[in-house]
Amino acid sequence: MSTDSTLPAGTAPVKPEFLLSSALRPVVDDDAAEGSTSHAGGISRPIHDQADTRSSGPSRKKMSREQKKAQRGANKGRRFGKVRDELELCWRVAKGSVCELGSECRFTHDVEAYIAAKPRDIRLPSLSNLTNSPPFVELGQASEGTADGDQTCLDPNTTCVCFEEAGDCRLGLKCRFLGAHASRDETGAITLVVDEQRKARLGLTSTEMNYVSQETLKLLRTRKFPRPITDAYMKELEAANNDHKDDDAEPAAPDIAQTEETSFGSPDDDSEKTIMTRTGDLSTQIDTPDVPARFVEKNRLHWAGKTYLAPLTTVGNLPFRRLCVSLGADITCGEMGLATSFLSASREEWSLVRRHPSETIFGVQLAGNKPSTMVATAEILGKEFAGSIDFVDINCGCPIDLVFRTGSGSALLDAPAKLGKIIVGMNRALGEIPVTVKLRTGVKDGRNTSHKLMPRIASEWKVGCMTLHGRTRQQRYTKLADWGYIKQCVDAVRAREADEGLSPIPIFGGGDCFSSEDYWNDVETTGVDGVMIGRGALIKPWIFTEVKERREWDISSRERLDLIGKYAEFGLSHFGTDTAGVNTTRRYLCEALSFQHRYLPIGLLERLPGRINDRSPAFRGRDELETLLASTDSRDWVRISEMFLGPAPESFIFTPKHKSNAYGGEEGQG
Structure with missing residues (x-):
């Protein structure tokens, strides 16, 4: 029997064999999702600093302090503080340099203490590691250290995205994929590897563009940037x-x-x-001035x-x-x-x-x-x-x-x-x-x-x-x-x-x-x-x-998981492979999954194409992975992120921009 005759108008036509019930999944608030948030911390950005009460606009009335506070965006509870290492290593030392601040530096210079406190390396799975049944990602056992019983974080079987793309990892010892470009020498000291050939060959095709200079930022802060x-x-x-x-x-x-x-x-x-x-x-205009x-x-x-x-x-x-x-x-x-x-x-x-x-x-x-x-x-x-x-x-x-x-x-x-x-x-x-x-x-x-x-x-x-x-x-x-x-x-x-x-x-x-x-x-x-x-x-x-x-x-669940893995790799390349970068990538990956879970596989539909505004009934996928990827529970999105980015810290919490997506409470916690 066709689902069109049994479900309300505007319902996605899922084949009967995939229906779990006639109950419709929650309506997604795309207006809330379109709201403005901070690019770094996820906090709603106050845009009232742009307001000019003298300007022509829909509202010229000056808002009170209380009104401004109330208008600072939806999802005010979305706070994404940076997750950092338990012991923070000086970035100069992490890159193998000498810190000119010496003992006055507020970060540790003790490499061995940092390595001992650092979590184990993360492994990025390849396409061959992905399956459509639990645990969905199959990896070999992580390295348990050297014969001397060294239980430190290094895993020689891991892969660093930054090193693969550029021949050098900008995070050095702070990288959570450190074993890909570091090893211990005969004295036991950790040495970093730089692939000069790869660096020369791939540098231009992998290096991001349009970095603003410190000089430009200083001129802007002091209002001295020339604007003739x-x-x-x-x-x-x-x-x-x-x-x-x-x-x-x-x-x-x-x-x-x-x-x-x-x-x-x-x-x-x-x-x-x-x-x-x-x-x-x-x-309209009659005459004009000179222009550049x-x-x-x-x-x-x-x-x-x-x-x-x-x-x-x-x-x-x-x-x-x-x-x-x-x-x-x-x-x-x-x-x-x-x-x-x-x-x-x-x-x-x-x-x-x-x-x-x-x-x-x-x-x-x-x-x-x-x-x-x-x-x-x-x-x-x-x-x-x-x-x-x-x-x-x-x-x-x-x-x-x-x-x-x-x-x-x-x-x-x-x-x-x-x-x-x-x-x-x-x-x-x-x-x-x-x-x-x-x-x-x-x-x-x-x-x-x-x-x-x-x-x-x-x-x-x-x-x-x-x-x-x-x-x-x-x-x-x-x-x-x-x-x-x-x-x-x-x-x-x-x-x-x-x-x-x-x-x-x-x-x-x-x-x-x-x-x-x-x-x-x-x-x-x-x-x-x-x-x-x-x-x-x-x-x-x-x-x-x-x-x-x-x-x-009709993309398969395994192909979709591979694309999620690609997004994780691109995120690590952009945000960094250290602890902070991994969890910033995790946050944005969960943001992406808060939309991608809404995809209703076309192989489950009685007619094509699917429509963006159709309400989806409760359904199961063609395999367990497809069912997981359709989960509306934000905790499952965090679980998917862990397949590529390792276990989420206990402090990591993800709240969707459009909260109606989240079952099991407003927050997904790793």
Whole structure:
């Protein structure tokens, strides 16, 4: 008997032989999962420091201290303190160097004491070690030490990801896979190994890019980083505002299409001021100042036919992007960064710029509510990372309250004049690097506005690409994405481009794409150049392979476990192989599993493809591993992490971002 006739509408059509009961699994709160969290510690980031009570935005009312405290994000209980070694070794000594601080160093220099207290090495399983029945990972016995009864941590049969990738492990003696690149010599001393040939051969392909220098951070902290383009642009806007101080209308952004051909440096002549007029609700410009570069000199984005992984808060980190690239993602973008935090030299924010060499097309996403901060951040990015950033994306789609109430994210949809100033200023500041924009259909239900805004963005303010998520800010994930409206917006942009004789820019749609069939149907029926994939990639990262090969992949549980192992390896490579890095990797791996457990294997379905919003009934997998991977209990996610990262410390606790996922209490404990 078909499950369609026995279960409520909107229920995934699981074959009867796999059903455990007709009870539906918990509804997942994707709105909570989209909330903003700290990149390092998992604590909700207060974004009220961006707020300006004088700025134009949805809320101009100054919040009290109590209101600010209450607004500091969902999941306030999510605390992920760093797990450190019981005895901490000086990092200079760990790398085989001499610490110039000597006895004044607050870390131990006693290598043997550190080694004696250090836990045993962890073993990373290979594909041949994975099975689809308990214990799921089969490893040989760990080394029990030397003939002399040495019970220290070294395991010569382990593998260090960093050493394999680069020929050298940057954590040295602190590495939890130490036996892969260290041994005891005839005197009993531990010596570190460096593979110079591998280091020379693989260094460029494995070394992450876009590290911000200490000098740059110091200049930012002291507000001494030179920003001539931003300063000149803000003077122009101030002059335009003074010219219209008796006019209630907000002046529009200069039109980059009419600018003079000059160098990428600071404008030498700002005598030509902007003269602006107002027509109805839309700002237009009559004259323009000099600018550093013409739009035609921007790098063109030839993205038609390419797959695009959406920028994702917390879970869209470098290891996850690297996994998606290995599965077919062509375009990647870092997590949303706050312009004010970049300018205040936040190390967390600057870590979002980091790029792996495998990311062939990589961008940085900025959120902000003022031209002064957005343009300044763009100018710094352009100076520091010219040639290693392919685009900078403006976030006009983030729906969460903490961002919206500052006038950032989707609030910019209702502030077109301000958005125009931001785009034009960032275009100037970034030189050859193109600006892209990510939007939603509008702010409120029933009041879609993007069909009016997007043609202006393309023709007047000149962006390299636009992405439209098919929901309003108010909708969040309560309704299906409106692909019919996305088509209307694409048609409006293409008509404006044709009227003005402009070359078409790539337009990507987004929302509810969960299969190859969804992807290609959306492309063919709406005219978009591609689909930006977010939740679909979080639940099934192999969706990019499906899209590239135009098929639905009935991936096995063992193949899925192998991908989880790859993610663990990429995490260790990025976060480090010491105790702190292992458990940071564990935390982000559990974040990934909090989405991946929602995947319902297509081999269990009566009809294809699966739909992202279908409720799943309680089911069992085709084998024990498939059942485990579908567990909604966060303690099982920690258990899966232990297959690759060793036993979780007693202090390790994982709380899902969307807590409704967790059975057996709100927390999963190792």
